[in-house]
Amino acid sequence: MTTRRDGGCLCGAVRFIALGEPMRTLxxxxxxCQRVTGSTSYAESMYPVDAVQFSGEPMARYSHRSESSSRQVHVHFCPQCGTTLTLTFERWPEYRGISRGAFDDPNSVSISSHIWTSSAQTGVVLPAGTDCFQFARADLAGSPQAPARFDTPRMARTGDG
Structure with a gap:
């Protein structure tokens, strides 16, 4: 039996079903991501595009050119309440990032890695035993990058810098 996770926006105008396990949650x-959420970070579960079905109101979309890849990142959100539900990517058109907080049970997916820790805000703690990448998981050519792993929780940044 295929795993099914349901979710939706704050006001309930947009709902989704994600089928199967995510490739990863980061x-x-x-x-x-700090700006798109108005917070310290963005947690997303990566799924193949065709593994997610939407119902209700059509989502609104904002497209942003990535500073690192120069490719478009598309933010899909509820036109009523503004909840960011998903990201899609010009660079990876076959994948869709689902906002972890939009799942009805966000704890049903576990965070497997932290990325762009070089931009983390002060006060952010990186957990022990989790892959942490200073930048992306792979460089622009697609080569995997080496993660850091810590034996104990660690502050991502100290001081003002």
Whole structure:
């Protein structure tokens, strides 16, 4: 039986069903994700595009050019309440990032890595035993990057810098 996770926006105008297990769930600390959430980071579960079905109101979309790749990142959100539900990517058109907080049970997916920790805000703690990447998981050519792993929780940044 295929795993099914339901979710939706704050007001309930947009709902979704994600089928199967996510490829990974990551916490991104880049400045784009900080701004798109108005918070310290964005947690997303990566699914194949065709594994997610939407119902209710059509989502609104904002497109932003990534500073690192120069490719478009598309933010899909509820036109009523503004909840960011998903990201899609010009660079990876076959994948869709689902906002972890939009799942009815956000704890049903576990964060497997933290990315762009070089941009993390002061006060952010990186957990022990989790892959942490200073930038992305792979460089622009697609080569995997080496993660850091910590034996104990660690502050992502200390002081003002």
């Amino acid at each position: 916490q991104c600390h880049c400045r784009f």
